[in-house]
Amino acid sequence: MGIRQLTNSWNDSGKVLIKAPSVNGFGMAESVPAPVDRGREPRRRTRAPRSASEDETQTDELGRRAVELSRFYGGKIETVPKVPVRSLQDFALWYTPGVAEVSRAIHADPDLSFDLTGRWNTIAIVTDGSRVLGLGDMGPEGALPVMEGKALLFRWLGGVDAVPLPIRAASPAAIIETVERIAPAFGAINLEDIASPKCFGILEELQKRLPIPVWHDDQLGTAAATIAGLLNALQLTDRSVKEIRTVLLGAGAANIATARLLFALGHDPGRLTLVDSRGILHAERSDVDELSVRNPWKYRLALRTNGGGRTGDLAAALAGADVLLAASTPGPNTIRPAHVRAMARGPIVFALANPVPEIWPQVARDAGAAIVATGRSDFPNQVNNSLVFPAVFRGVLDARARSIPDEIVLAAARELARHAADRGLSEEHLLPTMQETEVFPHVAAAVADAAVRQGIAQRRLSHDEYLHRAETQMARSRQLVKALVGSHLIPPMPRAAPPTSRRRTR
Amino acid sequence: MTGAPTASGEGGSSGTDSPAVPIHLRPARASDLPVLVPLLLRLKRLNEEFDPLLRVRDDAEAQALEVLRASLDDPKSIVLAAEGVGPDKDKVVGLVHAVLRERPFYTPEVEGVIVDIYLLPLYRRHGVGEYLLKEISAQLKAKGAGVVIAEFPSQNEIASRFYAKRGFRAITGRHARSL
Numbered sequence: 117m118g119i120r121q122l123t124n125s126w127n128d129s130g131k132v133l134i135k136a137p138s139v140n141g142f143g144m145a146e147s148v149p150a151p152v153d154r155g156r157e158p159r160r161r162t163r164a165p166r167s168a169s170e171d172e173t174q175t176d177e178l179g180r181r182a183v184e185l186s187r188f189y190g191g192k193i194e195t196v197p198k199v200p201v202r203s204l205q206d207f208a209l210w211y212t213p214g215v216a217e218v219s220r221a222i223h224a225d226p227d228l229s230f231d232l233t234g235r236w237n238t239i240a241i242v243t244d245g246s247r248v249l250g251l252g253d254m255g256p257e258g259a260l261p262v263m264e265g266k267a268l269l270f271r272w273l274g275g276v277d278a279v280p281l282p283i284r285a286a287s288p289a290a291i292i293e294t295v296e297r298i299a300p301a302f303g304a305i306n307l308e309d310i311a312s313p314k315c316f317g318i319l320e321e322l323q324k325r326l327p328i329p330v331w332h333d334d335q336l337g338t339a340a341a342t343i344a345g346l347l348n349a350l351q352l353t354d355r356s357v358k359e360i361r362t363v364l365l366g367a368g369a370a371n372i373a374t375a376r377l378l379f380a381l382g383h384d385p386g387r388l389t390l391v392d393s394r395g396i397l398h399a400e401r402s403d404v405d406e407l408s409v410r411n412p413w414k415y416r417l418a419l420r421t422n423g424g425g426r427t428g429d430l431a432a433a434l435a436g437a438d439v440l441l442a443a444s445t446p447g448p449n450t451i452r453p454a455h456v457r458a459m460a461r462g463p464i465v466f467a468l469a470n471p472v473p474e475i476w477p478q479v480a481r482d483a484g485a486a487i488v489a490t491g492r493s494d495f496p497n498q499v500n501n502s503l504v505f506p507a508v509f510r511g512v513l514d515a516r517a518r519s520i521p522d523e524i525v526l527a528a529a530r531e532l533a534r535h536a537a538d539r540g541l542s543e544e545h546l547l548p549t550m551q552e553t554e555v556f557p558h559v560a561a562a563v564a565d566a567a568v569r570q571g572i573a574q575r576r577l578s579h580d581e582y583l584h585r586a587e588t589q590m591a592r593s594r595q596l597v598k599a600l601v602g603s604h605l606i607p608p609m610p611r612a613a614p615p616t617s618r619r620r621t622r
Numbered sequence: 623m624t625g626a627p628t629a630s631g632e633g634g635s636s637g638t639d640s641p642a643v644p645i646h647l648r649p650a651r652a653s654d655l656p657v658l659v660p661l662l663l664r665l666k667r668l669n670e671e672f673d674p675l676l677r678v679r680d681d682a683e684a685q686a687l688e689v690l691r692a693s694l695d696d697p698k699s700i701v702l703a704a705e706g707v708g709p710d711k712d713k714v715v716g717l718v719h720a721v722l723r724e725r726p727f728y729t730p731e732v733e734g735v736i737v738d739i740y741l742l743p744l745y746r747r748h749g750v751g752e753y754l755l756k757e758i759s760a761q762l763k764a765k766g767a768g769v770v771i772a773e774f775p776s777q778n779e780i781a782s783r784f785y786a787k788r789g790f791r792a793i794t795g796r797h798a799r800s801l
Contacts, residue, residue, distance in 0.1 A: 399744040405668035408743070420742055 120131040121230030133596060156222035157222045175471065181612055186609055193271070193280075193459050197233070228301065230516060237589070238277045239304045241266050242295055244285045247311040247334075250446070250470065259309055265464055266308060266333075272597065273556055275589035276508025276513065276516040278306070283440045288314045299326050302511050304520075306505065312369045313411040329512040329520040337501030338370035340525045341547070342441060342466060342510075343377050344532035345499050347465045348546045349487045351537070358382045361460070363437045365430060365451070365474065366444030367392040372413050374441060375421070375530070380522050386423020389433045390414075390536025392444075396433050431455055442474040450474035462486035468499055487543050496544035503548060504528055506554045510586050515573035527566035531559045559584035630777070643753045644708075645715060645745055650701040655690055656769050657714040658703065658775050662686045665740035672775035674687070690719070698722040700761050704741060717739035722765055730768020737773055749783060 139453030199210055208214050220389040222228045230236045245259030254262075254278040270278035281298070285291040295305055305328065307319060315332055322330040333540070337368070350357060362383065364371045366518035367390055379385055390397040397418045398404075407415040427434055431454070434440060436462045445468065451474040456465060465485040470492065477488040477495050485604060491498035508528050512520055535555045536547050548555040577585070600606040650658060663686055669676045679685065690799055693699035704716035719738035722769045725731050741750060771788060774781040 400742055402664070402667075404743055405664055406671050409668070409671040415743075 127535065137245050148307045160594045161405065184613065185609065186261060186473075192261075192268050220413065226300075229300070234277060235301065235303050235515070237275070238279065238302055239270065239280045239513075240279050240295075240298060240302045241270070241306045241308050242281045242283060242291070242298075242410055243308045244291055244310055245282050246309070246314075248309045250410055253311070253479075256284050263308060266306075268507055269468045269502055270306075270509065271593050272506075273502065273553070273590070273593075274510045274560070275586075275591075275593040276506065276509045288318050288321075291318050292325070293518075295330075298327055299328060302328065302507055303516070304329040305330070305359050306509065307334075312372070313413060314497035315369050316372065316411075317414045318570055323519060327518055329517050331505070331520050332369065332507065333501055333505050334369040335373035335434055336520070336525050337505045338443065338468070338499070339373035339377050339510075340497045340504045341375050341501050341532070342370070342468070343381070343442075343526065344503075344536075345443070345466065345489050345497060345531040345546045346439065346464070347529065347533040348536055349439075349489070351461055351541065352488050352541055353438075353464060355464075358384065359387075359389045360438040361436060361438040362389070362390065362441065363430075363433045363443035364390045365440060366469075367397065368443060369412050370416065370443045370468075371441065374443075375417055377522060377526060380526060384423070387426075387439070389422045389426060391430050391433045395429045396422060396535050397425050398425065398427055401427075431458060434458050436460050437463065439466075440524055441466045441468070444474060445469060446472040447474040448479070450466055451480070453479055456480050456483035456485050459484070466490075466499060487546065489546060493550065497546045498549065499547065500550065501556070502550060504559070506590075507559035507586075508563050510556070511562035511582070512567060514560065514585050514589075515564035515567040515576065515577070516575040517564075517567035517570075518572040521570055521572070523570055524563055524566045527562050528559050531555075531562035535559070553590075556590055557583055560590075581589075628769065643750055644706065644710075645704045645741070645750055645753070646707055646711075646746055647702045647704055647754070647757050649716070650690075650703040650717065651690070652694060652695060654714055655687060656699070657688035658690055658717050659686045661685060661714070661717050661740050661742070662690065662738060665738055668740075669753070669775050669778075673674045675800065676775060680745075693719060693721070698720075700758065700765070702761075706743070706745065709721075711756025715745045716754075718754055720758050720762055722767055725769075731768045733771050734765070734767030734773045735773060750766065752788070755788060780791045 191546075198204065203568070218232050222232055223270070241261055243256070243259045243264045245254045248262055250257075259282040259501060260280060263282055265330065267278035272274040279302075283291065284292050285294055288588070291310070295307075299305065303323065305326065307322070308539050309332065310318060310332065312334075315335065318475070319330060319332045319335065327619070338514050347357075350360065356377065360383070362378065364375060371390070373622045374482040375388060375390065378388065394401065394403065397414065399419050401418065404415060407418060430451070434455050435458045440451070440456075440459065440463065442451060442465075446469040450469065451467060453475075456463060456475070459465075461484075461527045463485055464487045465475070465480045466489045467477070467480065468489070468491040469473050473490040473492065473495075477490060480488045488495075489498070489499050491499055493500070508520065511517075511528070512524070532548060532555065535552070536545060539545070539548075539552075561579055564573065564582040564586075565579055568576050597606070601608075624664070663678070666676075666682060667680050668684070670678050670691075670697055690701060693701050698721060700718070700720045702718040703714050704709065704718070706713045706715050717738065717740055720736045722733055723733050726731055729796055736755075737756075739751075739754060741754075762770055772781070772785050774785075776782075776795075
């Protein structure tokens with residue numbers, strides 16, 4: 117019997133369940149924010165915008181509580197075994213001398229590391245901490261709690277073992293070299309919170325060099341969720357992506373990736389205009405030569421987009437536009453009602469800045485927007501990268517894909533859009549919500565199918581098999597946490613200290 | 623110092639009257655100066671990206687005007703204006719600036735130095751760089767140059783590759799440090 121036959125199930129291979137959540141399950145012990153990325157706020161279906169001071173109060177409260185709980189639990193994840201340990205004798209199997217044969221087998225065929233260790237389900241979340249949330253450069257240590265949170269989301273939503281790996285790296289080359297060196301331990305790499313524009317070159321180079329999928333969530337996760345929402349918004353307003361005129365406000369990681377995906381869908385580059393802090397990006401703008409050196413990705417967009425030769429500010433860009441995709445400066449007055457009124461009839465407005473969208477949804481609607489989406493869970497149509505990345509990684513790991521080309525990103529976006537459409541599209545239902553957890557295995561299976569179609573799947577299964585594996589792995593994660601919580605191995609959340617007695621820890 | 627006249631230098635032009643080249647070269651005139659000065663400043667600001675010792679001076683605009691005006695009157699200088707064609711006819715989209723220098727110790731005795739080449743980004747590629755280089759080389763040769771030299775920031779790898787593909791090689795270096 118060969119080594120491959122000895123491992124009866126790739127789900128069971130490997131001995132250590134890396135980074136199981138150590139905190140309470142969501143909503144199990146007390147009310148906490150919904151399981152969304154970026155610390156977004158609890159889901160509340162309301163159109164009425166809170167005041168800025170209410171927002172600040174709630175954010176402060178959540179921050180204080182997060183520090184309390186982080187101290188109480190000592191972080192959010194830990195490593196626990198995934199094999200029985202009946203006695204120390206078992207270590208003769210799990211460790212030496214038995215493990216030597218496993219090691220020899222993998223040495224002879226490194227690909228067996230996906231069968232005989234947990235590599236098949238383990239990813240690294242790599243950051244240099246250079247652009248953490250909206251906080252800026254927090255350094256690798258400052259990024260660690262965020263990466264722990266991301267690992268928790270990967271585990272809870274995608275059933276993926278994710279290792280937070282903030283690194284001290286002074287240059288893009290250092291990040292690339294580090295990731296290349298650690299890649300043998302992982303089935304895929306998630307780059308996170310790396311500043312733009314260096315994130316583009318790092319992703320491109322690692323995608324070229326590594327034989328495993330590499331993803332940058334700030335680019336691809338947000339772009340895929342945006343595209344999913346946009347596809348349904350176009351359907352609702354009877355528009356075609358090939359005919360629309362689109363304005364992208366903000367030239368960061370997400371919008372640069374969104375532009376590329378739009379072109380892949382058939383959007384005419386000439387009918388897309390990108391606006392940043394210096395106004396409309398165009399080929400003769402005074403900083404365009406500097407961009408050729410500092411940000412070639414944006415430079416190429418400067419040459420390729422804005423076919424009408426528009427110049428000026430956001431207002432000039434928006435005149436007659438069908439779609440505005442804003443991922444820029446938090447509002448609420450980054451986009452003004454007059455901007456929306458200048459757009460084509462019944463425009464689509466995505467105001468994705470957090471914590472405050474570039475324009476309040478109701479204000480955009482009052483100005484004529486047919487459909488509005490934001491990044492927040494307390495308004496309809498949340499464009500949330502957490503809808504995407506857990507399922508994408510589940511899919512590429514299950515298919516053991518060699519990479520994540522844009523076709524896979526688009527497959528995830530289309531499946532998200534389809535899932536929402538199947539449940540009935542409306543101006544307030546463009547995308548699945550985070551509560552619709554059944555969407556994740558379907559997106560994972562669509563991703564795995566796309567990997568097969570692209571010829572990059574090293575584990576080719578049927579759609580139903582991929583779906584079943586994804587459902588099983590995702591459900592197991594939640595069962596695991598519930599079991600740990602139920603047995604009090606994960607202790608219940610302590611009650612929040614009264615505000616007056618709380619100690620500010622930072 | 624020149625930049626790279628094209629982003630990649632790919633493609634090829636058959637010469638001065640190639641219909642595929644989307645620009646037209648002509649001698650610059652004093653009346654072109656208001657357009658040429660901003661183009662020259664764009665080039666200098668691009669050079670600034672490559673090295674802090676190439677930081678553009680606050681009075682660079684006035685200097686650019688002075689340098690170009692002097693070159694227009696100097697028989698040992700060549701300033702060419704690049705115009706668009708078709709809808710862009712009469713629009714100045716770039717410039718080429720070269721000077722003749724004596725070589726008292728070497729032969730050939732006169733070198734033609736391309737000090738500035740700049741084209742607006744949309745007019746690059748399509749063999750335009752090849753065209754500009756052939757044209758300025760021919761004019762420098764007609765004025766007595768036996769060798770053509772391109773000056774550009776050492777860190778400008780695109781320019782390095784462009785000239786290397788066309789037979790240029792480094793013969794001297796300028797190494798600098800702040801004082």
